Amino acid sequence: MNGAFNAPPDIGTAVAEQAVSWLVEMQGGALSPRRQQAWEQWLHAHPEHQRAWEHIQRINQRLRGLSSPLAHAALNAPKSSSRRQALKLLLLLGAGSALTWGLREQLPVTPLLADFSTPVGQRRNLQLHDGSQLQLNTASAVDVKFDAQQRVIRLLEGEMLLTAARDSRPLQVLTAHGSLQPQGARLNVRQFGDRTEIAVFEGRVALMPTAHTGSALWVEPHQQLSFTRQAWNTPRPLDAGSGAWTDGMLVAAHMRLADFLVELGRYRRGQLNCDPKVADLLISGTYPVDDSERVLDLLAVSLPVRIKRFTRYWVTVEARV
Template sequence: MNGGFNQPPDIGSAVAEQAVSWLIEMQDGALSPRRQQAWEQWLQAHTEHQRAWEHIQRINQRLRGLSSPLAHAALNAPKTSSRRQAMKLLLLLGAGSALTYGLRDQLPVTPLLADFSSPVGQRRKLQLHDGSQIQLNTASSVDVKFDAQQRVIRLLEGEILLTAAQDSRPLQVLTTHGSLQPQAARLNVRQFSNHTEIAVFSGRVRLTPTVHSGPPLWVEPHQQLSFNRQAWNPPRPLDAGSGAWSDGMLVAAHMRLADFLAELARYRRGQLNCDPKVADLLISGTYPVDDSERVLELLAVSLPVRIKRFTRYWVTVEARA
């Protein structure tokens, strides 16, 4: 992408990111008088700010002439956090590697460039070259790198169900919090912001947290646990609903309504809220994740709640009057 752009002037990475942030904020809508004044003060504070602003505007104009899917999505998508993150990545990459080398790993946009991904509300099956199979849950993404020495699957966001094929090359599944080495295993891996959850259905999995100094843990069949970058919680038996999403189902066993809705919200766009007054109601059953509207209707029948819709994308489950 950089090849057609002029090299950036003498602009520090921090100032470049500030310029990008201002441009993205302006593209999201007219600035308030207070923000307009803040931008003018930032612009006039230093000539480096002015150079950065002029340069980033030129890059923005050139991005609009690109035909890449990522550029098109970033420039034309609704004003969401993902769109702003894509714009930031594109603009910073366009500003030149000298500016962006130290910034790329800090930007939470890697899933936008993933080898494989699934959108919100959809699942996707992959057949890898070694015979392994991956199923991506809603809003999930992975990078896959196989070479002559090793096989590496990096979970960037979301959740996968992996059936690992036997191969002479070692297989690693990487998350933000550690490394998993399946041995002819079938396992579910879900990455959260501060931990990763793993459920092993068959085979064995060797777990090594990122900064763990002791020996690794072998997770045995029919066990699940969560871990962070330093340690793991004790293994426990598989939950009844572990991996049920791969069959399009959400299983609840005496689950708090607030927790159930948080899971259901993963499969639909917009905001799904739970009134604190009904948050602790318990729910059990098996529900189809591909028809969240039908699930909400069932909740209104089986629980003392009603579904309040402000718009299609802003729904609240609250106590029935």
């Protein structure tokens, strides 16, 4: 990123925010004479303001030549707050400012800055520098920070399966709800808004929720559980379909139709709705996540439902009349 913007002089966060606010306001339409005067006063009040303004103008001109999600958000975000955050981050990153790991985790657009990510409906396989294998599920994002002392993988959103390589440096996996320390482990980690779910296939994993004050919990092979920032649930045996997404499959074992459609909806864009009248129908089987249209057609054959498509992006599964 720094190379793309030629690393201009450092710009403080407060000034960056001011410059972004002015740019967003100008993009919304011509300034009134009073606001024009206020902008000129701000611009000439300090040399740092002028540096920030010149730099963000250059960034704004170059954004359309970039394909990154952050550039897309800066140009096309539907809400001005999202666009303002994206522009601010580009300004700070391009300026070579000391934007730390901590700042990245605090900002709401963090997934846009992820080291590795996947869009909706795609999966990705990665080999990390230490030899670990990392697989990302649909709509997922991670940051990876390896140095001489430690290895840190932060799951920003979505789901990942990690096969950890043995290394003298400790390995830590962070989520919004706590930290995991795998030891020779192969594990699946999925982050929800209110919890994180883990499934351990091999090795052992030490779990410590963010706000927990006691000892860590060791999760053994063939166990899974969910945890919040305060506590964890009782470990239980692995579900039959744990990790099946890495093979492009969704496994259902007497699953409610409503829950099944939520899972299937993760792999397609748009809205996939379930009529409450059929929400409690049970479904079993193995289904390909890469062909959700075919799966929906199969549901119409195997269950007393019909698929109502307003568009490809607005689909409802409802009771068959």
